[in-house]
């Protein structure tokens with residue numbers, strides 16, 4: 001027996017392939033949507049993995065430092081270091097801002113980035129560098145993610161200070177997908193809470209006018225207050241590594257109990273990032289996926305249905321000469337699945353080709369592709385039932401005519 | 403060759419619908435066609451010709467009477483055969499006014515499809531198709547697509563298809579209508595040759611004045627009843 005479906009497709013393959021191509025682009029969009037969601041999750045996980053921490057110690061009752069703002073005194077880490085089970089602890093700051101790059105020609109470009117303040121050699125330091133070197137000087141050097149578009153040797157401006165890019169990382173992004181720029185902690189603390197000169201002058205005038213601070217009998221008090229106001233003593237989180245063999249959760253509990261701080265483990269941070277921070281986006285994408293699936297199903301159903309209606313006469317003849325219903329249904333089903341197969345191949349290729357063009361990370365997981373393939377085949381099979389029913393209703397007497 | 407008695411129809415009736423709108427398309431049809439014989443079936447529009455072919459072709463169920471194909475009673479106030487599909491596939495050949503070839507199969511496979519549906523191997527089915535196409539003088543077009551053939555060639559391929567499973571019975575509904583008189587006569591000649599060669603009983607429904615004189619026996623059908631008549635039986639060449 002020959003494949004009726006195959007012959008029919010070969011006979012009008014141009015039309016068939018073009019239809020599959022159209023369907024494929026739609027499937028490509030669907031796969032990309034799944035990839036965007038996966039990319040968001042992966043960005044969040046990369047952020048956690050890259051920090052090299054087992055625990056994030058943040059302000060009490062907050063989901064900091066990424067999902068909520070958190071502020072800690074920068075001496076907290078010393079107390080943490082003294083706790084049993086804690087191997088290393090280091091301050092870190094995070095803030096998202098526009099980083100300005102000055103080109104040689106004098107032009108300026110703004111890049112949205114998450115500026116990370118870290119202590120060299122401690123948790124929070126960028127890991128693998130794709131170019132350049134680590135930060136060696138204490139001040140005004142930066143390591144930037146390659147997605148910022150910065151190059152080694154570039155001059156960038158963060159708030160009022162200029163930094164030189166000395167190294168580049170890859171896949172160091174915030175949960176929002178903004179590339180990271182790493183600078184020394186002290187610089188970051190200054191940049192985050194830095195006041196401009198007018199604000200400092202205003203503040204100083206206010207302090208001097210306040211009799212509580214400006215007491216004639218206490219020389220130096222006003223200066224001390226001013227110094228404490230202008231120098232920042234806060235960080236957003238302390239990154240902790242626990243000793244080998246210690247349970248991060250147990251250490252976290254100790255910290256919560258004794259230090260009046262919140263401590264999140266990696267699992268809790270993932271929960272915060274995936275379930276809370278991107279939950280709405282995920283639902284948005286899920287909704288979109290459902291709509292795309294319905295639209296694809298409808299399109300496949302219409303295409304297969306019209307293809308079948310165009311063959312009613314042939315189907316009547318096939319039935320008259322003794323073709324089984326099963327053979328005819330099989331022919332239509334195979335054509336629907338063939339369309340799905342072409343669509344999947346085109347869609348997967350399209351999604352792979354256009355994924356790098358997206359501004360945010362698009363992660364096309366083979367598992368998603370496999371699930372997508374199964375879903376497409378299922379949708380095509382279901383969509384073909386409309387056409388199959390129409391074909392089975394064809395009366396072989398129609399072939400004989402009136 | 404198995405012993406066949408051709409077609410025999412006794413008192414066949416067919417009523418479409420019921421109640422006030424019922425139409426008695428066939429009232430009393432009596433007909434016999436011997437193996438190897440070609441008979442004409444002639445009647446005005448609405449007289450029941452197509453209805454008769456559909457009953458014989460087992461695509462609609464008669465309302466009463468008897469039909470025998472060869473040795474088997476296929477209908478006697480009810481179907482006597484369970485697998486009507488297999489009956490159509492193996493024992494009845496159909497030819498229509500338009501050839502209705504399957505456009506996505508080439509000429510050979512259009513013909514070979516029937517033996518294939520009957521379970522023959524592809525190679526054997528194609529060989530059978532090739533023989534028939536040669537016999538019908540379209541062997542040289544075996545690899546062509548139906549759309550690449552002339553009307554006459556298409557009709558000959560359709561005849562080859564109808565003969566593919568060597569059915570004892572062939573039903574032709576206005577097979578020459580779209581053809582000019584020369585081609586129409588050629589088709590009739592082929593039908594006669596095939597009837598003789600394969601001992602097929604053939605019924606040709608026609609209005610076609612060009613071919614009516616060629617039948618030796620003609621059944622007239624009027625108002626659902628058949629009347630037999632001797633034809634001219636004019637020689638075909």
Ligand SMILES: Nc1ncnc2c1ncn2[C@@H]1O[C@H](COP(=O)(O)OP(=O)(O)OP(=O)(O)O)[C@@H](O)[C@H]1O
Pocket residue numbers: 402418419425426427445446447448449450451452453454
């Ligand atoms: N499916 C049907 N339902 C109801 N009545 C039908 C049906 N098919 C045919 N008829 C009626 O049965 C009668 C015979 O029709 P049939 O098609 O057999 O005629 P015919 O001899 O083939 O005519 P023509 O030469 O015009 O093709 C007509 O009166 C027709 O209206």
Ligand SMILES: [Mg+2]
Pocket residue numbers: 401402451452453
């Ligand atoms: Mg008719």
